[in-house]
Amino acid sequence: MVTNKKMEKFEELAEKRVSETLKKFKLIGNLSNKNNYDYTDDHIKQIFDNLEAEIKVLKGRFSEESKSRDTEFKFIK
Structure with missing residues (x-):
């Protein structure tokens, strides 16, 4: 039963952390808007x-x- 509790905790935390990371990736993607930002290759x-x-x-x-x-x-500059 310990394994199930550990797996449940893993799944709970993984879902939360991956979802948060995907949201951050979208925010990084927002930086691609050339109307708002200048950047180089x-x-x-x-x-x-x-x-x-x-x-x-x-x-x-x-x-x-x-x-x-x-x-x-x-x-790096």
């Missing part, structure tokens, strides 16, 4: 490079390849 590359790297780390953690990354994003 380099800005976009840095954003996607960082997001893709973090997803790679996340996948690794679920396959027991634990790596740590900074949780703060800054543009």
Whole structure:
């Protein structure tokens, strides 16, 4: 029964956290509006490079390849 409680907690937290992350992705997507923002191809590359790297780390953690990354994003100038 312990496993079921652990799985229930996992599902509860995963649904909440993934939903929050998807909302944040939509907010990042809103930055693409050229009427409101100016950006370069380099800005976009840095954003996607960082997001893709973090997803790679996340996948690794679920396959027991634990790596740590900074949780703060800054543009490189």
